[in-house]
Amino acid sequence: MATDRAPRTDPLTLEVVELIGTVVARYHEEYEQVAGKHALTGAQARLLGLLSLEPLPMRRIAQTLKCEPSNVTGIVDRLEARGLVERRPDPADRRVKLAAPTEEGVRTARELRDELGFAREPLAELSRDDRVALRDLLQRMLGQKP
Known part of the structure; x- marks a missing residue:
């Protein structure tokens, strides 16, 4: 049975993997630079961008960003202190708190996207x-x- 799948050590596959790595590294580098212009860390900027799409519970933010919930709490705390994010009850389950961008947070997220x-x-x-x-x-x- 013939297959079109390339072996993992195929030179073309290795070249594509290297190019993907380069794209990801350059994207993160630029994200950090743009975030810095707004006095944010890259993680804060990524979280703000995520929340600008929809308010999310902390657990889902942690899953999406692949980090510990305690890290998300700290990031949200710092964004909240800057007036970029607020916590609000989830209308579907009042026991759950959603992190949501403020108007300033939405504006900042848009500026971040525009500068990338x-x-x-x-x-x-x-x-x-x-x-x-x-x-x-x-x-x-x-x-x-x-």
């Missing part, structure tokens, strides 16, 4: 079909359905 040019600018150079193909390939790599 590394990923957005090269992607704009690709055709729509290329961007769709790249998205679909990345979703397949992550086990998501395109």
Whole structure:
């Protein structure tokens, strides 16, 4: 039974892995720089960006960011002290607290996104079909359905 799967040590596979690593490293580097301009850490900026999509309970934030809930509590505490995030009861379960961005937090998250040019600018150079193909390939790599 023939397969199209490449061996893990195939030179092309290694090159693709290296390129993905380089893209991720450059993205994180730029994220840290942009966050610093707003006196935020990269983790604070990522959490704020996540919350700008929807308010979330602490446990789900920890799962999404792949970190300990106690770390999330500390990050939320610091963002709350800056007036960027607030805790509010979950309408579905009043025992659960949601972290949600304030108006200032939403504005800051938008500014952060707007200042991140590394990923957005090269992607704009690709055709729509290329961007769709790249998205679909990345979703397949992550086990998501395109």
